[in-house]
Amino acid sequence: MWSCLKVNSCPCKEGPLCGIRQGGPLVKSYHFKAGERPECYLEHVMFCIEEWHSIAARFTKPIVHRFASTFKLKPNDDLERDIKWALTLSIINHDVGKLTLEYQTGKWYRHELLGAYIVRKIFNECFDKEKPYFELLRDITAASVYLHHEALQLSRGWRGLRSPTLDYLMSKVSEFNFTFKAELKSAFNTLNEYGGLTVCYELPNNIEGKDLVRQLGEMISALDGSHNPGAVRLVIALMLLPLTIIDDKAAKKGRG
Amino acid sequence: MGNVYVVKSTGDLLTDALCCLGIFELALKVDPFIKGSCTLGRAEILRLKTEITKQDFEVKLLGELMELSRDPAIQDILSFRVNTGRRDKKFVPAHEILANSVKKIIGGLKEESFKPLLKAKKKDLETFYMSINPIYGKGLRKYDKAMDGLSEAGTPEIITAYLVGLALHTIKWEEREEKTTKRVHLLVTPPIGSEVNENYLKALRRLSILYSTEDAYAYFRSLENVPRSVLPVVVLAYFDFSLLSVMSNIPPHLMVFDVEEERGGGQASRLYKSFSTNAFFSFFMRLGADVHEVKEYIKSLVRARRRNEARSLIDSILIDLSGAIANGDAMRFNKALYASFSIEERLKEDLKKYVKLEKLRSKVAGKAVACLLRT
Numbered sequence: 297m298w299s300c301l302k303v304n305s306c307p308c309k310e311g312p313l314c315g316i317r318q319g320g321p322l323v324k325s326y327h328f329k330a331g332e333r334p335e336c337y338l339e340h341v342m343f344c345i346e347e348w349h350s351i352a353a354r355f356t357k358p359i360v361h362r363f364a365s366t367f368k369l370k371p372n373d374d375l376e377r378d379i380k381w382a383l384t385l386s387i388i389n390h391d392v393g394k395l396t397l398e399y400q401t402g403k404w405y406r407h408e409l410l411g412a413y414i415v416r417k418i419f420n421e422c423f424d425k426e427k428p429y430f431e432l433l434r435d436i437t438a439a440s441v442y443l444h445h446e447a448l449q450l451s452r453g454w455r456g457l458r459s460p461t462l463d464y465l466m467s468k469v470s471e472f473n474f475t476f477k478a479e480l481k482s483a484f485n486t487l488n489e490y491g492g493l494t495v496c497y498e499l500p501n502n503i504e505g506k507d508l509v510r511q512l513g514e515m516i517s518a519l520d521g522s523h524n525p526g527a528v529r530l531v532i533a534l535m536l537l538p539l540t541i542i543d544d545k546a547a548k549k550g551r552g
Numbered sequence: 553m554g555n556v557y558v559v560k561s562t563g564d565l566l567t568d569a570l571c572c573l574g575i576f577e578l579a580l581k582v583d584p585f586i587k588g589s590c591t592l593g594r595a596e597i598l599r600l601k602t603e604i605t606k607q608d609f610e611v612k613l614l615g616e617l618m619e620l621s622r623d624p625a626i627q628d629i630l631s632f633r634v635n636t637g638r639r640d641k642k643f644v645p646a647h648e649i650l651a652n653s654v655k656k657i658i659g660g661l662k663e664e665s666f667k668p669l670l671k672a673k674k675k676d677l678e679t680f681y682m683s684i685n686p687i688y689g690k691g692l693r694k695y696d697k698a699m700d701g702l703s704e705a706g707t708p709e710i711i712t713a714y715l716v717g718l719a720l721h722t723i724k725w726e727e728r729e730e731k732t733t734k735r736v737h738l739l740v741t742p743p744i745g746s747e748v749n750e751n752y753l754k755a756l757r758r759l760s761i762l763y764s765t766e767d768a769y770a771y772f773r774s775l776e777n778v779p780r781s782v783l784p785v786v787v788l789a790y791f792d793f794s795l796l797s798v799m800s801n802i803p804p805h806l807m808v809f810d811v812e813e814e815r816g817g818g819q820a821s822r823l824y825k826s827f828s829t830n831a832f833f834s835f836f837m838r839l840g841a842d843v844h845e846v847k848e849y850i851k852s853l854v855r856a857r858r859r860n861e862a863r864s865l866i867d868s869i870l871i872d873l874s875g876a877i878a879n880g881d882a883m884r885f886n887k888a889l890y891a892s893f894s895i896e897e898r899l900k901e902d903l904k905k906y907v908k909l910e911k912l913r914s915k916v917a918g919k920a921v922a923c924l925l926r927t
Contacts, residue, residue: 366584367584367585368583368584428585428603429585432584432585461792462792462793462794463792463793463794463844464844466792466793466794466797467793467840467841467842467843467844468841468844470793470840470841471840471841509793509794509797510797510798512794513793513794513795513796513797513798514751514798516758516794517751517754517755517758517794517795517798518751518754520758520761521751521753521754521755521756521757521758521761522580522584522754523580523581523584524581524584525758525761
């Protein structure tokens with residue numbers, strides 16, 4: 297019998313997304329096989345938030361300093377607050393691409409592409425556009441979400457491909473159409489609130505693959521075409537580090 | 553964004569394009585958050601907005617230029633010889649021209665320095681050698697006009713910005729004929745008359761970074777003596793999907809020119825051409841999810857050119873492909889596909905591996921033809 301590992305703290309307990317009485321999670325965190333523990337998406341994100349609170353202090357300052365030196369800025373409280381917000385956003389929403397009807401019904405696509413797109417959209421709606429680093433911080437955060445399974449992609453053969461390039465994935469995803477149902481949209485809002493993040497963005501009902509490709513194309517151009525792509529990639533790698541550590545630890549807890 | 557830096561046209565499209573790309577390169581290093589727009593073909597070709605005061609900005613641009621001129625990587629790219637025509641030192645490497653011109657810039661890269669090129673001898677102007685800018689020099693603007701004896705000249709600011717653009721934004725390869733060697737440069741620029749923003753210029757910058765990879769080097773080396781009309785299709789096949797999507801609203805232009813290194817009368821250019829890529833962009837974007845296979849197919853054909861046995865056959869296929877896409881001619885596309893399939897029979901075993909045709913056999917070919925029929 298499946299039991300929830302976050303039964304005492306889950307904000308969705310006994311709600312329409314709660315799987316305790318249904319014998320399994322209603323919002324899947326991954327496509328599990330026989331013998332694997334079905335992990336609930338809500339459980340996974342809550343574990344991530346918990347882990348993030350325990351390591352945030354250790355990771356934030358070095359990232360702030362690296363970001364500041366890369367973009368010729370002076371580190372200050374304001375910048376630190378913004379970067380911490382961006383990190384928290386990426387951690388809570390790194391798997392948001394799994395909240396689609398398509399993923400929940402078993403369709404194959406790389407959810408990181410959609411996650412990066414949504415994180416970029418959240419930035420557009422919720423971040424102060426007057427700040428000079430708005431676009432670069434947005435794109436770096438989105439890139440870290442896109443890359444959070446990079447090692448996985450490089451080491452596994454997906455559908456006969458040893459390592460699908462982003463070019464390949466983007467061309468394939470361009471004809472997709474992603475659907476968000478109302479109850480899954482509410483999971484997005486609840487989890488951001490649970491993580492202490494005020495997000496003034498509503499998930500849309502549909503996201504077209506063509507729009508996703510255009511947005512991610514802009515993201516890649518802005519980062520690779522920036523003044524120092526090598527240094528920018530280092531900032532992305534630094535933001536990626538806590539995300540992958542947390543994701544890994546949370547998955548171990550949730551999947552056993 | 554309080555301060556605006558405006559660059560005016562030099563009266564020559566190639567110089568304008570490379571100066572814009574060169575200055576943007578420097579400006580981005582000075583201010584990573586710089587905003588701006590570029591419109592080739594107008595009086596004001598580049599407008600940059602920054603928080604830095606104009607005077608500071610100009611000084612910092614010069615600082616970055618000085619640093620860049622000392623960069624061994626740039627010196628390596630600009631190692632080709634320039635015919636100065638001087639008796640004491642006839643040939644000097646292009647990076648020496650850059651270094652000498654940088655030394656002549658005083659106080660900053662001032663926006664007023666960007667003004668029309670002249671055929672004149674003036675104290676503040678430097679010769680714009682034909683080995684660098686092939687359009688003018690002592691060459692003729694009119695087909696049957698007599699040589700006027702004066703070389704084209706520009707300010708050191710124009711020449712240095714041009715050389716930065718030439719070094720960082722052109723793909724360069726060499727072509728050998730019987731007695732001559734040609735240095736061919738190809739660059740991707742914003743189209744004439746269309747305003748593009750800093751993100752578009754960053755995409756072009758990303759493209760220039762892609763050119764410098766090992767894979768790109770090998771790919772573009774395969775373009776030796778390729779028929780010029782196929783350049784748009786083979787260059788665009790190398791664009792990744794994100795570049796295609798970013799530039800699809802304003803497809804860029806391709807410019808190509810060459811400089812012959814040995815011929816009796818000194819170095820000269822026999823080629824200067826600009827290509828519109830609209831039809832090719834439209835075709836690639838319409839392919840949607842199948843664009844990957846079609847790009848791979850075209851890239852495979854280009855790579856197969858490395859072997860001389862198949863070169864003329866592949867060139868004729870590429871000419872047909874290019875013509876088919878440019879004119880929306882589905883029959884011609886089919887002809888190119890048919891000829892490609894026959895390569896498998898006609899080429900030796902070891903050549904087959906270059907040409908990936910499996911995926912084009914069925915629905916991808918159908919989709920490509922449908923895309924052409926819609927144009």
